[in-house]
Amino acid sequence: MASLEFLVIIALLGGVLAYLVGKLSKVVGASLTVLVSGFIFVSVAYFGLNGSLDASITYLPFVSFEATDLYLGTSFGILVTFIFFMVSFFNPYFVDKFKYPSLYSMFYLFSLAGVLGVFFTDDFLVLFFFFELVVWTSLFLIPLGKSKKAASWYYGFSAFGSFSLLFAIFVMRNTAGSFNINDGLSMVGGSDQILVFILLMVAAFAKLGAFPLHIWLPKVLGNSPDPVTSVFSGGLEKLGAFVAVMGLVKLAPVGPVIEAIDMALGQYLIAILGALTIVFGTLMAIRQDDAKKLIAYSSMSNGGYILVALTLLNDTSVSGALYHVLIHALASTAAFLAIGAVNRQTGTTKMSELGGMIHKMPVTYIVYLIAIISMAGIPPMGGFVSKWLIFQSVINEGMILIAIATFFGSIGSFLYVFRPLAALFLGQELPEFRKVIKEAPFFMLLPMIILSGLNIFTGVHPSVILQYINNVLAELGVTELGITTWTLSGNNGDLYPALIAVVFGVGVVIAFIIFIVLKKSRKVDLMDTYTAGNFVYTEELLHYSVDFYAPIERLYEKHINIMKDFYKGIAKKVQEFGSFVKYFFFTNKPEITVLWVVIVLGILLLWGDLL
Amino acid sequence: MIISILMGISVAFFGFVLQTSIAGVNRKIIGRVQKRYGPKWYQEFLDIFKLLSKRSVTHGWIFDFGVIMALGGIIATAMFMPITNDLMAFPGFDNFFIFVYLIAVGMLGMAMSASGSGNPLASIGVMRALTTMLAYEIPFMIIVLTIIKLTGHSSLSEIAMFQQTAVAGLEFSGTWFMIALPVGFAVAFLSLMGMLGKKPFETYIAPAEIASGPMVEYGGKQLGMLFIMHEITVFIEVSLFVHLFLGGAENIWIFLIKYFLVYTSVNLISNVNGRFKIDQVVVFFYKWPLLFAVMQAFVAIYLGWVI
């Protein structure tokens, strides 16, 4: 009977302990994070699944948990703790490169505690307490990486998001009288409901990194250290999805219903914004040279998928969205870990400087391959099932513009996930890496292999997890998805994922037989390729990785950082306003104060008769 | 389960044989068009078996594994393909999205092994293939969205049946979508040419520019297997087109005729065209075909004007 409060306290104390131990030896402190997050994940998963998490509170003063029929919170909780546990395997290997290693382990476990608190509470104020805790603890993880400015961008956007969430919480409290989540969301009505909807969406967009508030995502994920990036894209973005579920599904649809596609106006606007997120995420991901920034933009566009699916509110779409949350978490964490392993060996993730990693790091390559197959939504892996569900609902609603965006996103994702595969792993093996590189150590490979195994499992036999998601659907009040043990039934067709995998296996076996029967080929070195008769001796010449998708990039090269300039403009405006006020009010002359005193007095005296 | 898998393998084999022979016949027709005799009708078979009998070169395990994965993926997709109304391996599970995404597995396998071969021309070829795919896929998917929305099914055989018999309840049943959605048919035809990599959109196997693109480093059995994969891919795409727009087939003969007509018309058109530059392909598909596709979808779904 693990009690949630006990787990949160363990996480916090574990953090402090990791700090102290970290002072003695960095690696031991970091491996402590592995133990603590492992323990928390196992207890949350084991007790959560058979519903026996007890929510009694003894020590924490004003915190109140509730775990009985809270399937939504439990599913998110298990997922995010699992991601934290998997990524923590990387900590011992990366911690010696950080400037403040013991602080890193402490804040890692603090954000885990915060995440635990957010998902399992039924009280809004407690949710906000842990939400803010996650924000500022993860804030200090970012500057350990390459860029310091990323931290202030991150804090700016997520503070904006969490404070609008706080505003919504208090507005709901005014009508509902208490901070309870379900009452708050159900009892709010009229113009307040629109205000609450907008604010919740702002919070979700800020945390998910969706279209209007997405500037921080590539900056933070691109520049922070690798374990932090994986935790961000796998775990912390799911907070945004959690708030999005609250805003879009638990809250009644907002705005007048558009009869052509029988959807509320509010939901439709969010769907449009989600579609824009997908398109912009894909376009920006295609042109990135840094692999981490590329995957960051891919998690932005996947966030767009989740938003679009959540707004449609029928059985396939909401189950598709929740399943996509799981799939995206697994796939993008695996991809980030793989790139992290490469980063640890070579020190760079820039594709123009890397090449031919497969020869020395084959397992990392396989892990990355499975991850991108799932991310691109190709059958044997989980991504296909979730994208199939989302397409079913989008087509069933008949929304053409959003369908265009989803199709563009799914095909575009195939493009940009392939770019690191070709430029980073395959191609010529660059000489300076040939001697230095060796495969990642076992404990780094372990989480990657587990994640890829899960990627395959979720693709071949999804109904196990979809069964659990149906309970969440029931809790959210959405009609449940029709599932038999092996097949899924969408709006206009059934899917038999295991059959696809078997048939794919059969096809590969046939091809393998053809391959083996015929004569063995002669092994030739990579440099011995067709170069139209010329003799080429340097690998860089034969490795095509710079400007990989030049034809597409040329189309939209000129207007890339419109949004970035927009936000920089706002920052400049605030600065100008500050110096303007400073110029007016803070000169070094004594009579300024007297001048303003006289002005204020004048205003009041003239107030009576003028106005 | 085993019987249906064997049935699937035979469908795939039938597809391969059908497409290879029709391709041979087409080469003869093209020959005749150019006032020359053209090769024997089974020339394609000869080429493939000649390649399989040769001993070629390999650049490492990923080079071979990619080819195997490509051929395996495409064979798997072909196994799902319904030939006629009742002649299919897995009734009820032949969903449209399986075809679109399982072809992507084949594409990924070939792309992976091409980049693994270490030849820059291969990577450029793969990049062009993916870019063209991004271009022609969107209009095609929108038209298919309209079809699925109108018929209410996403499995190919149901769509085919929908077009064959006029069912009282359903509004537009009974007419081929070629006639029901004329603009959609034209756009789909263009995307089919893009899918098959026929002349105007043949940027990724451009022999003159990038020495046959991804296939630069292949010889012997790898090239043979890729040829088989190419033939089966063409079979999948053309029969997909037949089922979606020409109302499937009651019996095998109708299927063969429709299949032959579609493939030959595509081949003839492609033979009189030059080759686009890669930028032109992307811009071309995002101008008129996308516009017409959206217009057709809007008209068909919201205003209900279907012939």
Next chain:
Amino acid sequence: MSAVLLIAIPILAAFISIIVKKWSPYMLLFVSFGLVILLGYLPFEIITIGGFSAPYGISLVVDNYSYTALYVVNVLFFLVAIINVCNYKKLGTILLVSLAGLNGLMLTGDLFNLFVFLEISGISAYIITTTNKKPLATFNYLVAGTVGSILYLLGLIILYNMFGTLNMQDMAVRIAASGATDIEVALPFLLMFIGIGVEAKLLPFNSWVKGILGHSNKLTGPMIAGVYAAASLFVFGRLLTEVFVISDTFMLIISVILAFSILAGEAMAYSSTKVREILLFSSIAQAGIAVLIFVSGFTGYAVLFISLNGFSKVVLFLIINHATEVVGSDEVIDLKGLFVNNKLVGASFTATVLSLLGLPLFAGFFVKMGILSQLFSSGDYVFPAIILLSSVVEGVYFVKLLTKLWYKEDNLPQVKFELPLVYLVVVISLLLVVFGLYFEPLHEQALVLVNHVKGVIL
């Protein structure tokens, strides 16, 4: 043991210390520590000086509000005194006089007496700031302070002329009884509002702040930004809750001033590159928030906010001023990487900043939640939006500052923090964390102060 001793002892010590020059710093320490102990046994009562009853004589009011205020001001004063006693020996007497003035400010129940103590603490503040070696800035402060107190006196006299009494409680009763329309009362209250506003650093009237705090040292920084700021805000609170009757037009002007002061304060802090400027502009914004809470009538959380703010400002200004003295300039670029090799001071600086931002695990979070929930419950949506927006901007520039101070590889500023300062700073930040986790006492204190109704002595 009555409250008058709180004023009498420092004055007496001040005069003695004039005679015995070299003992003045130790006398200062002894007296301020003594007063902190004395506060423990202070009965809650009204002391009328010289036996004259309320409207005629001066009365000192010791109720829950002034008790908390006294506690905060004396403790802060003592802490600042300990740190600076060794290198500002000759200021002993002045500090004693300012201690007397501050205690008087907190205690007095009479308006004119308030003016007198305002002047006493003001003049001692001007003298303290002369240690900044910036006479022109001190001169500005003097002119601004004097004009402010003159206006306060003018408003006071107009009130006396209209209602005949100078005692706060009596005045409140008479205003309510006389049924004077809000417009007539508006002018004197505005004059008094401006008078105290100059001292409480509200935006239009605080042009002296940049000169003083911009070049402050280890004494004037914490003293002006911590002790005097807290004292003047407490006085402001007492006036606003006890005496003022705010009409809607007057309220409109005040809310415009406050909103402008909060947002402009944050914007100015965002745009400044000197660390001390960032801190002083953010304290201007916080002063605006404090007055805003008083104007909306929630004294409980306002007091907590002011005391927390006072403690945090003392910590921040001590650290930054010490670092500036050693490094020579307070530009952010020169102080980059300050905390890399003094982690303890850095940790407490960070904890204090996070508590100022109102992030969880720190006391600031609970106080901010309290303020916002009360503002929302009174149905007002505009001011919470302003507060939240300003805390976003505040968060951004503080995070930018923190990342710069923590992360630098080469040629770090060689700054050594001596023991007493480190102890003080660590103790206060630990207090902030402890109260962040276990905030029951804060909650009771807030509730006790909330029902401090106008004119009722508890």
Next chain:
Amino acid sequence: MESTKFSLLTKEEVDRKWWEIGDFFRRNSLWMLMYCTGCCAIELPPAMTSAYDMERLGMGPMATPRQADVLLVTGYLSLKTLRRLIYTYEQMSEPKYVVGIGSCTINGGIYHDSHAVINQLDQYIPVDVYVAGCMPNTEAVMNGFVDLMRLIKSKKANGWKKYHKNNEWYKKNQIDSLGEVRVKDEFHD
């Protein structure tokens, strides 16, 4: 006595049978490498067009040596071209055939006494079929291809086996005349 009707074939017989079938396919779909060295290359386009229609015989042009079976050496071979030719020849997949078109490959043709051109191609790479004539007629080229097919049918077109068997001889000839085949920086020496 075993039954004679159906005797178990030995391993070499099976291989030989397979090889014959392979020869049938290789004979009927010869892919030539579009690698035209000298002036006789002008004869190839007419062979492909409708007059002579090389495709009839199953022949067609292919872009890279990996894919091609037949290497057409058309015309004179300077030292630089010969280096590329040998490098390309080694990149082709077995079994591969070489057709020497024009008299320049046979005995140097009109350039037989020039300092920059080699006279006998056969010294450097094994040649299966020669087509004589200083610019042989298209019919002659087509006839050469048919001869090549006949040679394959009668298993005599095994130039590539010869290249493997006496490789040192070929290599020695190549080094003698070229210095080295895979040169590093040819354009500045």
Next chain:
Amino acid sequence: MLLYAAIILMMLGLYGILTQRNIIKIIISLNILEIGLNIFIISIGFVNGGVAPIFTGQNNLGSIGFVDPLPQALVLTAIVIGVGTTALGLALAKKIYAKYGTFEIDDMKGAE
């Protein structure tokens, strides 16, 4: 009538502080402002036909119209405080002069 004089003096003082650039002139106008204020306070306590509020032999009854004694007491403290501030202001002026060599604020170099 005294009231108006006080208000004029106060306006004059404020005007002086606002416009003068010379330190000494600012201190003088500050004094004018204070004097204006003190006169204003005194004028508050004026009772028509009142008598100086001192109990002497013949007028020790409460009924005789005493002038209000309180403002006069206040003025005393106000004057003392005014003196205090002026003294401090002059000390500062001396220091400013020592540092910048001039009383004109405009041409003080490096005042920032």
